[in-house]
Amino acid sequence: xxxxxxxxxxxxxxxxxxxxxxxxxxxxxxxxxxxxxxxxxxxxxxxxxxxxxxxxxxxxxxxxxxxxxxxxxxxxxxxxxxxxxxxxxxxxxxxxxxxxxxxxxxxxxxxxxxxxxxxxxxxxxxxxxxxxxxxxxxxxxxxxxxxxxxxxxxxxxxxxxxxxxxxxxxxxxxxxxxxxxxxxxxxxxxxxxxxxxxxxxxxxxxxxxxxxxxxxxxxxxxxxxxxxxxxxxxxxxxxxxxxxxxxxxxxxxxxxxxxxxxxxxxxxxxxxxxxxxxxxxxxxxxxxxxxxxx
Amino acid sequence: xxxxxxxxxxxxxxxxxxxxxxxxxxxxxxxxxxxxxxxxxxxxxxxxxxxxxxxxxxxxxxxxxxxxxxxxxxxxxxxxxxxxxxxxxxxxxxxxxxxxxxxxxxxxxxxxxxxxxxxxxxxxxxxxxxxxxxxxxxxxxxxxxxxxxxxxxxxxxxxxxxxxxxxxxxxxxxxxxxxxxxxxxxxxxxxxxxxxxxxxxxxxxxxxxxxxxxxxxxxxxxxxxxxxxxxxxxxxxxxxxxxxxxxxxxxxxxxxxxxxxxxxxxxxxxxxxxxxxxxxxxxxxxxxxxxxxxxxxxxxxxxxxxxxxxxxxxxxxxxxxxxxxxxxxxxxxxxxxxxxxxxxxxxxxxxxxx
Ligand code: SF4
Ligand code: SF4
Ligand code: FES
Numbered sequence: 001x002x003x004x005x006x007x008x009x010x011x012x013x014x015x016x017x018x019x020x021x022x023x024x025x026x027x028x029x030x031x032x033x034x035x036x037x038x039x040x041x042x043x044x045x046x047x048x049x050x051x052x053x054x055x056x057x058x059x060x061x062x063x064x065x066x067x068x069x070x071x072x073x074x075x076x077x078x079x080x081x082x083x084x085x086x087x088x089x090x091x092x093x094x095x096x097x098x099x100x101x102x103x104x105x106x107x108x109x110x111x112x113x114x115x116x117x118x119x120x121x122x123x124x125x126x127x128x129x130x131x132x133x134x135x136x137x138x139x140x141x142x143x144x145x146x147x148x149x150x151x152x153x154x155x156x157x158x159x160x161x162x163x164x165x166x167x168x169x170x171x172x173x174x175x176x177x178x179x180x181x182x183x184x185x186x187x188x189x190x191x192x193x194x195x196x197x198x199x200x201x202x203x204x205x206x207x208x209x210x211x212x213x214x215x216x217x218x219x220x221x222x223x224x225x226x227x228x229x230x231x232x233x234x235x236x237x238x239x240x241x242x243x244x245x246x247x248x249x250x251x252x253x254x255x256x257x258x259x260x261x262x263x264x265x266x267x268x269x270x271x272x273x274x275x276x277x278x279x280x281x282x283x284x285x286x287x288x289x290x291x292x293x294x
Numbered sequence: 295x296x297x298x299x300x301x302x303x304x305x306x307x308x309x310x311x312x313x314x315x316x317x318x319x320x321x322x323x324x325x326x327x328x329x330x331x332x333x334x335x336x337x338x339x340x341x342x343x344x345x346x347x348x349x350x351x352x353x354x355x356x357x358x359x360x361x362x363x364x365x366x367x368x369x370x371x372x373x374x375x376x377x378x379x380x381x382x383x384x385x386x387x388x389x390x391x392x393x394x395x396x397x398x399x400x401x402x403x404x405x406x407x408x409x410x411x412x413x414x415x416x417x418x419x420x421x422x423x424x425x426x427x428x429x430x431x432x433x434x435x436x437x438x439x440x441x442x443x444x445x446x447x448x449x450x451x452x453x454x455x456x457x458x459x460x461x462x463x464x465x466x467x468x469x470x471x472x473x474x475x476x477x478x479x480x481x482x483x484x485x486x487x488x489x490x491x492x493x494x495x496x497x498x499x500x501x502x503x504x505x506x507x508x509x510x511x512x513x514x515x516x517x518x519x520x521x522x523x524x525x526x527x528x529x530x531x532x533x534x535x536x537x538x539x540x541x542x543x544x545x546x547x548x549x550x551x552x553x554x555x556x557x558x559x560x561x562x563x564x565x566x567x568x569x570x571x572x573x574x575x576x577x578x579x580x581x582x583x584x585x586x587x588x589x590x591x592x593x594x595x596x597x598x599x600x601x602x603x604x605x606x607x608x609x610x611x612x613x614x615x616x617x618x619x620x621x622x623x624x625x626x627x628x629x630x631x632x633x634x635x636x637x638x639x640x641x642x643x644x645x646x647x648x
Binding site (some may be wrong): 010012013015016017018019020022040041042043044046047048049050051052053054055056057059060061064085092093095097099100103106107108110111113142156157160161163169170171195196198199200201202203205207208212213216242245246278280282283287 | 344362363364380456458460461462464465500501502503504505506507509510523526527530536537538539540541542543544545546548549553554555556557558564565574576579580583584585586595597598599602603605606607609610611612614616617618619622625643
């Protein structure tokens with residue numbers, strides 16, 4: 001196995017409303033031989049909000065986050081789509097504009113840091129494929145997910161915009177399906193596979209946009225007869241799971257679509273118990289899964 | 295493969311009660327665009343297929359349609375590339391999304407034009423023309439700000455796949471907001487506030503969910519989403535206090551004071567005490583599920599080396615005055631990921647995209 005050592009950037013959600021993502025990532029990573037060195041001095045990525053108030057500040061804060069990974073000489077691994085795009089945007093801008101990079105480094109110098117551009121920004125999803133490898137993953141499956149129809153929900157910032165992400169074709173990504181298949185499950189094609197959960201306009205268009213998208217997405221998976229959805233992003237998760245009831249109220253239909261984090265899905269197939277992975281913490285309880293694995 | 299199937303959306307409201315698909319078998323020809331394929335089907339098999347086109351060179355914006363589910367210009371994409379990319383023998387063409395089909399691939403444009411009119415997509419001069427009889431002038435730096443935004447050909451590919459528009463047709467949409475930016479950011483334009491008022495009505499500008507579909511779809515590198523963000527920055531600079539502006543302040547404060555966002559106290563700070571009361575049942579639900587970090591109600595967890603962030607914040611305030619951040623288009627939009635070429639073999643073997 002290659003050297004699977006990463007600077008682990010948790011982001012805010014895994015330390016806030018999605019503790020089960022943090023726990024399950026740690027368990028699964030260890031099992032798969034990934035060593036995660038947590039960046040406990042890293043800050044929030046700004047999530048696009050700081051970027052639209054003070055772009056230079058946002059770039060500098062994220063340059064610091066990247067420099068912390070560079071200090072360790074490791075690639076930075078995220079478990080959130082929005083963290084991924086924000087950090088990659090920073091990297092893109094600094095690596096392509098020497099003047100900007102110099103200005104940012106002038107600021108970082110004050111705290112004894114320097115952004116060099118030596119660490120890549122990668123996501124847990126990609127490292128399962130490129131780092132661990134699907135063959136290894138397949139060989140470690142103890143409990144195949146045979147009986148489950150699983151609806152992938154990519155979330156925007158793991159595929160778009162291609163000029164910042166570029167991991168796979170944003171028109172026809174396959175990474176999540178490939179992982180589901182490696183775990184023995186059945187990936188379900190559905191209309192909202194590449195759609196948006198609505199999270200980022202929650203505070204300005206909760207009724208007008210956000211909850212309508214959320215309802216759409218959960219319904220799409222239900223129509224495709226999925227047992228649950230799986231997402232690599234905690235923001236999509238919060239939106240689709242915790243806000244699903246609110247979304248149901250708006251459309252006046254019960255959906256009840258459980259949403260799993262990607263590491264939880266992998267963890268189940270690797271033999272962890274649902275409660276170890278925090279499945280009971282979801283607002284829409286994945287009853288069928290919990291029953292099948294207990 | 296010598297032939298492929300072109301599956302075309304057909305609909306004539308004067309005789310069809312429902313739209314349907316009709317499939318044409320065509321030879322695969324090197325260099326053939328989807329538009330050329332449509333012509334071939336029309337000329338040789340079925341003269342009744344209707345679609346819009348003009349320049350056949352990705353300039354006029356007439357031929358936008360959804361090809362295998364994603365909006366693009368039919369004259370810009372090649373059949374062989376698509377067959378390979380989707381690993382299929384079928385190319386499906388639909389009219390662009392979020393619009394009313396009129397006949398086959400032709401859709402009703404009035405709706406888009408009405409939206410555009412709201413932001414007055416024409417130049418409204420700030421002052422009388424220069425006395426020397428020459429045109430209105432601006433510096434190259436000022437022109438750079440609107441250069442790419444001016445390249446929009448109104449093809450509406452971005453409108454087609456916009457997530458916010460999908461669920462709310464009152465959203466002005468990326469093409470329209472981006473157009474508003476193009477004029478509001480023009481140093482020669484005199485109607486900046488008027489344009490900002492138009493896009494901020496009912497905070498329309500902030501209905502955008504940051505899905506980045508528009509930028510991904512745009513065939514001209516206009517980057518409508520990025521323009522929406524610039525328009526939001528402009529609105530904040532002009533003193534408009536929007537929910538997005540309040541949200542940004544909360545994030546900035548939390549990064550400064552603890553490093554991470556305090557999600558527990560966010561509703562209260564975003565919407566005030568009434569908001570907090572409105573969302574209390576939700577909070578209780580989260581509490582029962584074990585998703586609440588109680589310590590966060592009292593400030594909670596702080597990241598290590600927090601003092602560094604304070605220093606950076608102070609220093610960045612001075613430094614940003616000296617720096618002009620270039621547009622991504624100028625930086626060269628292709629992000630070469632070294633890691634990818636090194637490790638990609640694994641991905642290809644397992645049947646993923648190249
Ligand atoms: S980023 Fe905003 S404007 Fe662009 S497609 Fe998404 S919701 Fe629409
Ligand atoms: S912004 Fe791009 S996709 Fe949208 S209408 Fe203009 S050219 Fe077409
Ligand atoms: S025909 Fe003009 S853009 Fe395609």
